Amino acid sequence: MLAMDATGADAGRGGLTTADGKPLKQALATAQSRARRRALLLVLPLLAFIVITFVVPIGQLLFRSVYNDGFSANMPQISAWFRETEPGTEPDEAAYAALAADLAAAAEARSVGVVGTRVNYEMSGTRSLFTAAGRKAGDLKPPFREALLELNGTWGDPQLWGVMRSVSSAYSANFYLAALDLARDANGDIVRAPEGRRIYGMLFLRTLWLSALITGLCLILAYPVAHLLATLPLAKSNLLMILVLLPFWTSLLVRTTSWMVLLQEQGVVNNTMVALGLIGEDGRIQMMYNRTGTIIAMTHILLPFMILPLYSVMRPINPGYVRAARSLGATSWTAFRRVYLPQTLPGIGAGALLVFILAVGYYITPALVGGASGQLISNLIAYHMQDSLNWSLAAALAALLLAGVLILYWLYDRLIGIDKLKLG
Amino acid sequence: MNASRPDSTPDAAFVEFDRVQKSYDGETLVVKDLNLTIARGEFLTMLGPSGSGKTTCLMMLAGFETATHGEIRLAGRPINQVPPHKRGIGMVFQNYALFPHMSVGENLAFPLEVRGMRRAERAAKVARALDMVQMGAFANRRPAQLSGGQQQRIALARALVFDPELVLMDEPLGALDKQLREHMQFEIKALHDRLGITVVYVTHDQGEALTMSDRIAVFNDGRIQQLAPPAELYERPKNSFVAQFIGENNKLPGIIEAFDDKKALVRLATGEVIDATPVNIRARGQQTLVSIRPERVEFKPEMMPPGVHRIAADVLEVVYMGDIFRTRMRVAGSEDFVMKCRNTIGQRRLTPGERIEIAWHPEDARALDPM
Ligand SMILES: Nc1ncnc2c1ncn2[C@@H]1O[C@H](COP(=O)(O)OP(=O)(O)OP(=O)(O)O)[C@@H](O)[C@H]1O
Ligand SMILES: [Mg+2]
Numbered sequence: 188m189l190a191m192d193a194t195g196a197d198a199g200r201g202g203l204t205t206a207d208g209k210p211l212k213q214a215l216a217t218a219q220s221r222a223r224r225r226a227l228l229l230v231l232p233l234l235a236f237i238v239i240t241f242v243v244p245i246g247q248l249l250f251r252s253v254y255n256d257g258f259s260a261n262m263p264q265i266s267a268w269f270r271e272t273e274p275g276t277e278p279d280e281a282a283y284a285a286l287a288a289d290l291a292a293a294a295e296a297r298s299v300g301v302v303g304t305r306v307n308y309e310m311s312g313t314r315s316l317f318t319a320a321g322r323k324a325g326d327l328k329p330p331f332r333e334a335l336l337e338l339n340g341t342w343g344d345p346q347l348w349g350v351m352r353s354v355s356s357a358y359s360a361n362f363y364l365a366a367l368d369l370a371r372d373a374n375g376d377i378v379r380a381p382e383g384r385r386i387y388g389m390l391f392l393r394t395l396w397l398s399a400l401i402t403g404l405c406l407i408l409a410y411p412v413a414h415l416l417a418t419l420p421l422a423k424s425n426l427l428m429i430l431v432l433l434p435f436w437t438s439l440l441v442r443t444t445s446w447m448v449l450l451q452e453q454g455v456v457n458n459t460m461v462a463l464g465l466i467g468e469d470g471r472i473q474m475m476y477n478r479t480g481t482i483i484a485m486t487h488i489l490l491p492f493m494i495l496p497l498y499s500v501m502r503p504i505n506p507g508y509v510r511a512a513r514s515l516g517a518t519s520w521t522a523f524r525r526v527y528l529p530q531t532l533p534g535i536g537a538g539a540l541l542v543f544i545l546a547v548g549y550y551i552t553p554a555l556v557g558g559a560s561g562q563l564i565s566n567l568i569a570y571h572m573q574d575s576l577n578w579s580l581a582a583a584l585a586a587l588l589l590a591g592v593l594i595l596y597w598l599y600d601r602l603i604g605i606d607k608l609k610l611g
Numbered sequence: 612m613n614a615s616r617p618d619s620t621p622d623a624a625f626v627e628f629d630r631v632q633k634s635y636d637g638e639t640l641v642v643k644d645l646n647l648t649i650a651r652g653e654f655l656t657m658l659g660p661s662g663s664g665k666t667t668c669l670m671m672l673a674g675f676e677t678a679t680h681g682e683i684r685l686a687g688r689p690i691n692q693v694p695p696h697k698r699g700i701g702m703v704f705q706n707y708a709l710f711p712h713m714s715v716g717e718n719l720a721f722p723l724e725v726r727g728m729r730r731a732e733r734a735a736k737v738a739r740a741l742d743m744v745q746m747g748a749f750a751n752r753r754p755a756q757l758s759g760g761q762q763q764r765i766a767l768a769r770a771l772v773f774d775p776e777l778v779l780m781d782e783p784l785g786a787l788d789k790q791l792r793e794h795m796q797f798e799i800k801a802l803h804d805r806l807g808i809t810v811v812y813v814t815h816d817q818g819e820a821l822t823m824s825d826r827i828a829v830f831n832d833g834r835i836q837q838l839a840p841p842a843e844l845y846e847r848p849k850n851s852f853v854a855q856f857i858g859e860n861n862k863l864p865g866i867i868e869a870f871d872d873k874k875a876l877v878r879l880a881t882g883e884v885i886d887a888t889p890v891n892i893r894a895r896g897q898q899t900l901v902s903i904r905p906e907r908v909e910f911k912p913e914m915m916p917p918g919v920h921r922i923a924a925d926v927l928e929v930v931y932m933g934d935i936f937r938t939r940m941r942v943a944g945s946e947d948f949v950m951k952c953r954n955t956i957g958q959r960r961l962t963p964g965e966r967i968e969i970a971w972h973p974e975d976a977r978a979l980d981p982m
Contacts, residue, residue: 511708513695514673515722516773522696525721529712 245589252582256357257305261298262289269355274375278348283331286342287324294321308577309350309361309370316341349373362583387567387584394564395591397482398546402493404486405542406535409493413534416494417501431494439488443555446484450474450556476558484552489545493538500534536603544592564588624687625651625809626672626777631681633667641667643833645681649811651776654803656812658820659830660856665813668830669779672811674698685777696725701770701778701808705785707762709754715741715765716750722773740772743802760791767799771806781813792816796823817857821845829853846904850891851979854902861908861948863901864981867892875978877901879922879943886919887976900981905937907975908950911959915970924948926965936960942969 203211259266264285272282293299303317320338327334335342353361353371364370364377368385372378379385412431416424434442449455457471466472474480504527512522550565557566564584571581599605626649633642642664649655657665670676671683674695682689690698709718719737728736741747744764754762763783770778783799784792800823803810814820820827821841829836829844829852836856837849848854855862868876868884875889877899887901909915910924924940935951938961942948950969952958961967 505706505708507704507706507708508710510673510675510695511702511704512710512721513675514698514700514702515725515769516696516699517721517725518696521725525725526710 248582249586251579252362252586253360253579254357255305255354255359255362255579257301258351258354259357261293261296261302262286262355264289265351266355269352274349274352275373278332280330280332283335283342284329287327287331287335290317290320290324291327294324304576305354306347306350308365308580309354310347313341313347313350316347345373349375362579363587365580366583366587387564390562390564390567391587391591394547397478397485397561397563398543401482401485401489401546402539402543404482405490405493406539408486409490409497409538410531410535413494413497413501416498417504418506428498431491434488434491439551440555442488443484443552446480446487447475447556450480450483451476475556476561478557478561480556480558481553481561481563484556485546485549488552489542489549492541492545496537496541497531497534500531500537504530532603536599540595540599543595547592548588624648625653625685626811627682627684628668628672629682629684631668631671631678631683633664633671633676634679640679641833642671645833645835647828647835647838649809651809652807654800654810654812654823654825656814656820656824656827657830658814658817658827658856659836660815663830664833665815665830666781669781669811669813673700673702673779699773699775699777701773701775703766703770703778703780703783705782707754707766709762709765709769711754713753714750715746715752715754715757718754718765719750719769719772722769726773736772740768743771744768744798759787760795763787763795764798767802771802771808775808777809777811779811779813782815783812784814784816784819792819799823821857829856831856847890848902848977848979851900851902851981854977854979859905859949861903861905861942861945863903863943863945863948865899865901865943865978867895867897867899867978869895870978874973875899876920877978881943883922883943884920885922885976886971886973887978888974889978891980892978898981899978901976901978903971903976905949905951906935907971908969909971910950910952910961910967910969912968916972919970919973921968921970924950924967924969926961926963926967928963929961940967940969 205211205214265282268282268285278286290299293302299317299321300314303314303321306317307314316339320335320342323338327338341347349371353359353375361371365380366387368380368388369377370380416427416431419427447454451457452471452473452475454475456474457466460466461468461471474483508526508530509519509522512526513519517525547563548565549563550569553561553563554566554569557563565588568581568584568588571577571584596605626647628645628647631642631645632640634640645668657668659665667676671678672685674690674693678691683691685698685700709715710721713721716737719740720733723733723736737750738747741750744767746761746764746768749757749761749765754765757765763786766783770780780799784795787795796819799810802808812820812823821844824841826838826840827844828838831852837844837853839847839849844853845857848857851862854860863877863879863885865877865879865885867889868878870876870889870892873888875887875892876884877887878884879901885901887899892899915921922942924942926938926940927946928939930937930939931954934954936954936958938950938952939946940948940950
């Protein structure tokens, strides 16, 4: 119950009070706190789920992309020497002694392979250097400099020492540099990676370009389909909608494989064209295991993600608008361009954003049908996860991809407005 | 806006429907044999119950539906093959159909823009059209920021801004409340008079039709039941459908006892005989439905015309409605025979249970064919 003081005496203290004199705000908070507690309990499982499945892995990923203790944890003495000296310091006997002791200890603990792998990420061909030295490190006698150089002359290479210095700290931005086709030279300065090793930039560009192309193709194909669905009577459009959704109920693998059956050199499409005499036996078109295969299969797989938002925007558009435009003197093309199309923009934006983001991170389809020229950045991330086991580089690549998607989202918000997004 | 037209012979057949038929599904005719001539400058209303084919007729005229058979002519020119955007017909839709992504000003400029009018000229015309509907201050608003009545005005202005000679309106006031509707009726009528345009108006509100129209075409079942000026339609309905559809009406079934050109004697179910005017009566002994307007029923002996048959009535209920008393009575077996008396000084008040005698001028009772 409110006691609205007729005199307005409470106005001075800046608040109304309830009938028994408690400040209104406080009373309101008490009254609502129970409901709020209950609401919190209800969403708690969901919150925990999101934290466990989403926030933690992404945090892990971001952390891994800047943290790798493969060297520093296993080579404590030489790491300490790097900390105490300036970058660019000539390694002295103390340094070589620390290195030899660490190598011996690491060999004992069977972790010299990890150390070699870590250095190998930055300077290829050095893993065997470490494993070989690890095997003999126990027998080395001072002076260690000469002893190590005798094992392998590379131990005196300033570039190796530069690399070891840079990996001696567990935290490093080197994986991001690598992901951007950059590297550090012996002095620790950032330079472009050698010509033959600049693959990530090219792959990022190819991924963006192919994703944009696929998004465009999806839009061109989905727009008429969505329009048809939106204008047919509900009974018919529901039937057709099932056909649109059917792919969702089929395994992704099956769909991709069926494209392989259709499009490969000895596949259905080529065979048909040869049979019809459109192309000769030796003129079979290469549509699989290259970029064309990736584009065709991904366009097909992502098409529903474009159709659905478009449909949901088109369905409520009153056909009266186009009629009105026509009655006002617009040709059917003008009526479409000036009246219908602008009203479907939120759907176009949502569908394009959705398809583009999905395409940028797509993995299975390009891996199966892409061949060499159809690989996307996600395939390389998978390679570093599964084959080269350079998880930090994989994490850095993935983080860059994530950053790219977020920038895109931000741009969309700035240009069109995220509140206009209509997904269905 | 443009009152002077080169060839405005007042009664020229401006719009003609010539034996037009329309079927959507190839099985049923939605419009059956429509013949209608609309004069230049006329305000013609299509009135009828839901599903009677009014919108269909309007859509055929606007070019959004094709006539299955017959010809539609505009200013003497057949337009069956002319696409909608070349017909130059203004149209106001029931839900207004203002483009939601354009401002009010852009909405109004649209028809001028697609006609290739230059910007300056456009702006002047838009401003004039907005002033015409007293919405000059709203040019920069979005349609969603306007009230229903304001949207209605904008839709009207947009249909008029390119100076069409013919404007079609499909239940333009259906979504407005009663007061606003009456106000807009008045404004539309005033614009029609001022601009000299031809209006084809669709409604199923008979009050609206009666107040606004020069002529009303009453539709039912795909046919025009009667085409007449409002007063004639109200007072001299040609068949029982029109009689029932327009205004409140008492209906007494009976059999024709005798008739000539002017007068018919009808024997009701209870045996009483009443006087009526024959309409569509062909033979003695024919079934008929006598229709009498409640306000034309008299119960005071001095007001009754001499020599007419009187009939007994039991008062069942008297409702005070301010300006009138609405009295429900039992007459010739019918329990909902209604009489309306004006609430004048010295009006005798009836009480339920009272037994009175009523009568009417024979011209006011029309013996129609039963439907
Ligand atoms: N596009 C269509 N396809 C099939 N049948 C239609 C179509 N439009 C209208 N009809 C049918 O045609 C008949 C007449 O419809 P119409 O819309 O002309 O009626 P109306 O007089 O305007 O009714 P209302 O007062 O309810 O608007 C109805 O039976 C309707 O079901
Ligand atoms: Mg209608």
